[in-house]
Amino acid sequence: MSTWHEYVQQTGKVPEWPYPINYGKVNEIISDVLVIGGGVAGLQAAINAAKLGVKVAVLERGHAKRSGSGGAGVDHWHGAVTNPCSKVTPEMYTNACYNSSRGWTGAHVRYIITKEGWDTLLECEQMGIQIRDVHDEFKGADFRDEKTKLMFAYDYKNRHVIRVWGWNIKPMLYAEAKRLDINLQNRMMPTALLTAGGKQGNRVVGATAVNTRTGEFYIFKAKATVIATGGSAGRLAYFAPELTASGAMSDINGAGVGQALGWNAGAEFVNAEQSGHNRLSGLGYAPYSMGGAHNTYHGTPIVDADGKEVPWNDPFGRELKTVEDRFLPQPGHDFILGEGIGIGPYLQQFRSNELCNSLVDRILKGEFKLPLYADLSRLSENERRVIFGMMVGSEGKTRIAVYDTMTKAGFDPDKDLFQTPVMPAEGYAHSNFWGAGVNAPANMRSMGGGAFLTDWDLRTNLEGLYIGAGGNLYGGGCHGESHTTGRYAGKRAAEYARNAPEPVVDKRQVEKEKESAYHATHQSKEGNGWKEINGAIARIMRDYCGKHKNEITLNLGLRLLNELKTTEMASAYASNPHELGRLLECHSLISVGELVLKASLERKASNSLLDFHRLDYPAMDPPEWNKLLPIRQENDKVKVRDLPLDFHLKAPYAASYEENYKKHAEN
Amino acid sequence: MSDKAYMVPNPPTPNKAVEFNPDFCIGCNRCVDVCPTDVMMPNPEKKKQPIVVYPEECWYCGGCVEECPRPGAIKMLHPTQQRISVNWKRKDTGELFRLGMKNPPPPNTRPPSGE
Numbered sequence: 001m002s003t004w005h006e007y008v009q010q011t012g013k014v015p016e017w018p019y020p021i022n023y024g025k026v027n028e029i030i031s032d033v034l035v036i037g038g039g040v041a042g043l044q045a046a047i048n049a050a051k052l053g054v055k056v057a058v059l060e061r062g063h064a065k066r067s068g069s070g071g072a073g074v075d076h077w078h079g080a081v082t083n084p085c086s087k088v089t090p091e092m093y094t095n096a097c098y099n100s101s102r103g104w105t106g107a108h109v110r111y112i113i114t115k116e117g118w119d120t121l122l123e124c125e126q127m128g129i130q131i132r133d134v135h136d137e138f139k140g141a142d143f144r145d146e147k148t149k150l151m152f153a154y155d156y157k158n159r160h161v162i163r164v165w166g167w168n169i170k171p172m173l174y175a176e177a178k179r180l181d182i183n184l185q186n187r188m189m190p191t192a193l194l195t196a197g198g199k200q201g202n203r204v205v206g207a208t209a210v211n212t213r214t215g216e217f218y219i220f221k222a223k224a225t226v227i228a229t230g231g232s233a234g235r236l237a238y239f240a241p242e243l244t245a246s247g248a249m250s251d252i253n254g255a256g257v258g259q260a261l262g263w264n265a266g267a268e269f270v271n272a273e274q275s276g277h278n279r280l281s282g283l284g285y286a287p288y289s290m291g292g293a294h295n296t297y298h299g300t301p302i303v304d305a306d307g308k309e310v311p312w313n314d315p316f317g318r319e320l321k322t323v324e325d326r327f328l329p330q331p332g333h334d335f336i337l338g339e340g341i342g343i344g345p346y347l348q349q350f351r352s353n354e355l356c357n358s359l360v361d362r363i364l365k366g367e368f369k370l371p372l373y374a375d376l377s378r379l380s381e382n383e384r385r386v387i388f389g390m391m392v393g394s395e396g397k398t399r400i401a402v403y404d405t406m407t408k409a410g411f412d413p414d415k416d417l418f419q420t421p422v423m424p425a426e427g428y429a430h431s432n433f434w435g436a437g438v439n440a441p442a443n444m445r446s447m448g449g450g451a452f453l454t455d456w457d458l459r460t461n462l463e464g465l466y467i468g469a470g471g472n473l474y475g476g477g478c479h480g481e482s483h484t485t486g487r488y489a490g491k492r493a494a495e496y497a498r499n500a501p502e503p504v505v506d507k508r509q510v511e512k513e514k515e516s517a518y519h520a521t522h523q524s525k526e527g528n529g530w531k532e533i534n535g536a537i538a539r540i541m542r543d544y545c546g547k548h549k550n551e552i553t554l555n556l557g558l559r560l561l562n563e564l565k566t567t568e569m570a571s572a573y574a575s576n577p578h579e580l581g582r583l584l585e586c587h588s589l590i591s592v593g594e595l596v597l598k599a600s601l602e603r604k605a606s607n608s609l610l611d612f613h614r615l616d617y618p619a620m621d622p623p624e625w626n627k628l629l630p631i632r633q634e635n636d637k638v639k640v641r642d643l644p645l646d647f648h649l650k651a652p653y654a655a656s657y658e659e660n661y662k663k664h665a666e667n
Numbered sequence: 668m669s670d671k672a673y674m675v676p677n678p679p680t681p682n683k684a685v686e687f688n689p690d691f692c693i694g695c696n697r698c699v700d701v702c703p704t705d706v707m708m709p710n711p712e713k714k715k716q717p718i719v720v721y722p723e724e725c726w727y728c729g730g731c732v733e734e735c736p737r738p739g740a741i742k743m744l745h746p747t748q749q750r751i752s753v754n755w756k757r758k759d760t761g762e763l764f765r766l767g768m769k770n771p772p773p774p775n776t777r778p779p780s781g782e
Contacts, residue, residue: 002687003719005678007710012671015718018709062703066730071703130781137780165781167733187705212705241723242680246746251726252704286727286749377758385780393779400729400743403779410764410772411755419754578705578721 017576019213023518027218031057031183032497033490034206034222036190037258037469039068040479041486042228043173044120045468048487049226049494050180056494057183059209059220061229061253061581064184065174066396069230069250069470070479073396074166075296076153077131077480078341079110079117085145085152085159088335090114091657093160096337096350103626103645104271104449104609105343106475108456111657112488112665113481120484121162127172130165138390141382142324151386154298154352155336156327163386166479167394185220187212189581190257191517193225193265193465198509200266201634203463205503207261208513212581215521217514223500224493226466228486229258232447233592234282235585237275237545238440239531239538244282247434249397255585256592258472262452263595268461268630270474270643272450272599274610276344277547278437279446284421285434288398289406291374291418293355294432295339296391296398299326301378302355302431303417305369309378310359315351323379326353341477342449342470344609355431363425372428373417388413443546447596448611451476453630453643456653456664458489461632464500466493488665520574520583527573530582536564537589545597550616554601561590561597599631602640681746684725685732687716691740698731698741707731716740 001007008014033049035042038060050056060067081088093114098107125131132149133139143152143163151163177184188209196202206221233256234248235241241252263269293300301323302310312320314330329336330353337343337350346352362368376384393403411418420433427438451474452460452467459466467473468489470482520527544557569590574580603610605617605625628643644650654660684706685698694714699707704724707717727743735741745753745766753766764772 001689001716001718002683002685003678003722005675007718008673008675012673015708015711018711062705063701066701066728066734067703072728072730135781167779167781243748245723245726246681246749248726251728252724285752286745289745289749289753373756375758389777390780394781396728396730396733399779400732401727401745404729404732405743405745406753406766407775407777409753409766409768410774412775415757415759416755416764417758419756421752 019577021215021577023215023521024514025216027216028221029057029183029185029218030221031055032223033493034059034220034225035490036207036225036227036261037061037068037229038064038184039228039230039482040070040170040173041230041468041470041482042068042226043177044483044486045226045228045490045493046182047173047176047180048490050182052491052494054494054497057185057220057222058177059188059190059207060184060186061189061257063186064177066170068170069254070482071170071396073394073399074164074169074479075391075395077117077121077162077164078338078478079113079160079480079484080121080162081114081160082118083150083160083162084148085150087158088160092335094657096334097341097343100337100343100346100350102609106454106473106648108648108660109454109458109473109475109485111661112458113477113484115661115665116488117480117484120487121164121480124169124172124483127176129169129172131162138382138386141386142327143386154327154338155329157329158335160335161338163391165390165394167396167399170396185218188218189584190261191584192509192513193261194505194509195265196504196506198506200636201462201632204265204465205505208510208517210517210577210580210584212577215577215580217517219505219510221503221505223497223503224464224466226468226489226493227258227262227452227472228468228489230469230472230482232256232471233259233589234446235534235538236589236592237446237538237541238281238444239534246286247284248282249280249287255588257585257588258469259595260588260591262460262465263591263633265465266462266632266634267465268453268632269450269595269599270453270628270630271448271610272595272631273603273612274448274450275445276448276611277442277445278440279448280435281437281440281444281446283439284436286401288392288402288434290434291372291420292431292433293374294430296395297374297387298339298352299323299379299383300387301375302420303373303375305371308368310368310372311356312353313356314353315348317357319356320353323383341481344448360425360429363428371422372420374420375417376413377415384413443542445546449474450596450599456648456660457492458485459492464496517584520572520580523571523573525573525575527571528568530572530574530579530586533564533569533572533583533586534589536568537561537586537593540564541593541596545600548613548615549600550614551601554597558594558597561593565590595631598638599629602629602631602638679723681722683719683744684722684727685719686742686744688740688742689716691737692716693737693740695736697734697736701730701734703728703730
């Protein structure tokens with residue numbers, strides 16, 4: 001017996017809720033630093049704050065041992081440019097990211113990541129994570145440094161992306177957090193940041209939350225707070241977990257909760273108006289469960305149904321002669337930056353070698369017959385083993401879901417051709433085949449680069465509020481970047497907390513939060529459930545904040561979100577603490593939806609980099625709009641200002657990365 | 668086993684996400700404790716396998732399988748729409764295989780790197 005249905009059919013009984021429910025019971029947790037989100041960034045923030053001697057509490061939605069987008073593990077670590085084998089400097093890497101994004105990324109954050117990414121990884125090694133080929137399994141491989149036993153990905157010459165055996169990275173961080181006596185509070189759905197006097201824009205002094213097993217209410221009081229929630233609000237524009245959860249790269253807890261907390265407290269955001277189509281919608285296949293040639297599978301030979309191999313080319317369009325070339329910079333390359341670091345377009349001189357860019361045309365002309373297959377057997381033993389045995393075998397999201405599952409089912413990369421999805425020919429334009437972005441409906445878009453704006457301390461505009469995360473931080477990136485920014489934000493928060501006054505929470509704000517948190521538990525049992533509400537929110541966002549927007553549609557979207565709050569959502573019913581948590585997430589989704597719609601209203605110009613299309617301002621990229629528009633709320637009114645793209649090197653900051661870094665990170 | 672029919676909602680999609688083997692499972696609920704999305708709940712009967720209540724909230728991280736102290740007690744099960752997509756072809760013989768097929772080839776027992 002495994003399922004609820006089986007249980008009911010066999011026993012004739014509906015099982016009672018297994019945990020004691022105490023709606024309204026108040027618990028108080030007091031710490032110097034509160035970390036919201038116990039994923040890899042959050043635990044790094046907590047660990048590094050605790051090491052500075054302050055008292056730390058973590059508020060986690062799931063269970064901190066294995067939760068979070070990065071909680072399932074990692075197989076390669078970006079931005080470790082100060083490792084002893086790297087030929088890339090922090091300045092080179094930062095400029096490559098900034099220039100590739102045409103200025104639309106937080107380069108100060110990129111710089112911090114590259115200055116400290118390698119140090120962060122070394123600390124992970126001390127916690128017990130394998131980052132070197134200590135068993136000499138890959139001795140003599142092109143991607144291995146014989147002295148340090150480090151192994152590299154994407155660019156075997158410049159050696160700044162490190163392959164790691166990170167399948168147990170989260171349990172190891174968890175053990176370290178336990179060792180440091182950090183107060184880990186699991187199953188917490190946060191509802192609001194607490195601010196001094198309960199006022200938007202004031203110092204952040206804690207948060208409120210509801211436990212999604214017991215329904216109890218929690219008041220967290222802290223001198224400093226780090227938001228370390230990650231992922232994007234995956235449920236904002238599309239909601240069909242029955243179909244998409246198994247194909248997604250972040251879990252259903254990703255409801256934009258961190259953004260909503262910040263937005264409602266008055267924190268500043270940039271680029272919330274940025275969105276994109278085809279972004280790992282979940283309408284593809286289980287991650288890495290089908291053949292491909294991208295990311296973990298970079299370099300894998302792709303053959304057609306008759307066994308004819310698809311050629312590779314460099315970003316300059318020249319065909320690559322050998323398999324080895326796929327992992328090496330070509331004439332014209334500065335260095336290869338690597339994929340999956342939160343950057344859309346790449347300048348040619350940093351872009352990966354890729355499957356030939358005429359593949360779509362050649363499939364349409366009949367030159368390559370579907371289905372295509374990944375033929376790992378054409379690789380050297382070292383390359384095949386490092387891709388399937390080490391990388392697929394190390395990332396938690398693939399260790400059980402792909403390696404364990406497929407090898408038990410008899411798949412052998414030495415002997416078998418791994419089928420790629422059969423999809424419209426356009427889908428083969430990008431070699432991340434399993435993502436099958438082409439299958440996403442045209443009106444389905446997801447948030448692109450919208451994130452908290454921070455200074456060189458990774459502090460927001462709000463006193464006491466810091467950000468450490470991947471996708472939630474302007475300039476953040478992938479797994480390793482989440483560790484590094486979490487670690488940095490935790491230290492800055494602890495330094496602040498050491499001299500900060502005691503947190504005083506506003507009783508009226510707490511009472512208001514408590515009342516609204518339980519609203520859904522005393523509605524009529526006929527009320528809508530959380531899924532119905534989530535589906536409606538997603539529909540509003542798809543329709544009124546899709547690809548083509550104008551002032552009227554954006555305002556209609558805002559109106560409908562507001563309508564929903566006072567009608568179907570106001571009468572929605574939660575029958576247990578789990579449903580209550582999911583429904584409270586819908587409140588977060590609405591807040592994030594409002595942020596996106598309002599930010600979209602403020603940018604009165606179309607912008608190609610942000611994939612932002614205003615029908616009422618159709619001229620693309622007018623130079624006067626080449627600026628960030630930080631947006632926040634004050635007294636529930638929108639406040640927007642202009643900020644140059646290179647603000648991080650302008651007053652009040654110093655003119656060079658190094659100077660700023662020294663001033664903020666090494667004081 | 669009761670033969671009665673009950674008024675129950677349709678089975679959820681996916682049906683299971685994870686499957687327990689009662690011969691191995693000791694009902695320790697360690698999988699329940701670590702699941703990031705609360706897919707499972709403890710069985711009302713002590714020492715019995717947990718009950719999968721919210722399979723559509725599973726994101727297939729496999730954390731429950733890694734946490735399990737009794738190998739074979741819990742199995743991660745991709746939805747059928749995903750299993751049907753995972754196909755491979757033996758290069759030498761042209762035989763077609765898929766995840767979940769009736770007579771699967773013998774398992775590949777090579778452990779992942781690092782073990």
